[in-house]
Amino acid sequence: MSELTVSRLSKSFGGVRALNDVSFRLEPGELLAMIGPNGAGKSTCFNCINGQLRPDHGSVQFVGRDLVGLAPRAIWRLGVGRTFQITATFGSMTVAENVQMALISHHRRSRALWPLATRLYRDEALGLLESVSMRDQAERRCNVLAYGDLKRVELAVALAHDPRLLLMDEPTAGMAPKERIELMGLTAQIVGDKNIAVLFTEHDMDVVFANASRIIVLNRGEIVAEGTPAAVRANPLVQEVYLGAGSTYKPEARPAHA
């Protein structure tokens, strides 16, 4: 059984077919990149999986369970984690405290315990921070961190929920090219170790080709190519619509929350 099986997913907004009959599978430990021009339907696909949007047609099976119609929180509880384009950490709290908060939430302990319980899940939090190379900044407040470091804390927060599937829509938005490669390289290593399935979008093709185990190319709501990085890179259609001369692809210049 695949971790995630998306079948014939469709979603329209008024006259716009944002997703049209999209099907794919995702296996444990796989890092699947969904690429495509701005407006191709990537975020719509993510939001149909995480419950933010209800698809018009199609099904989303997660470990054999149909997610369509479930509330986002119920889907998250089943083990579908996500990272956010907007930073979702608490700036006035330390790095370690943010991860501890996530662990408290994951274990369904009351947040009311928080003032009494700064030691709660401390070791687990530090272990997660070690895995994202942020252990040495555990006591710093999040609002003084460099942007790339904050992104790594967000990854630790997402991992605190022990997801089986992690959805990362533009996780490296706003980061410098070198940091992008590092963050996704780190992600690849962690999800490989933990056997987590990851679906991510990314505009930097160097990052995609360096880290994805497989790539899906979306254009105007439809899958136009799918395969290994080498196969997708060599696909003439992909080169035409996405990578090559006269490409319709333009790097994003829009708000991070779009």
Ligand code: ADP
């Ligand atoms: P991507 O993430 O690939 O850039 P999106 O999934 O955000 O693409 O958008 C796909 C298409 O659906 C675009 O034409 C976009 O304008 C439209 N769209 C997305 N969300 C909405 C919405 N909430 N209401 C109306 N149109 C939307």
Ligand code: MG
């Ligand atoms: Mg998007």
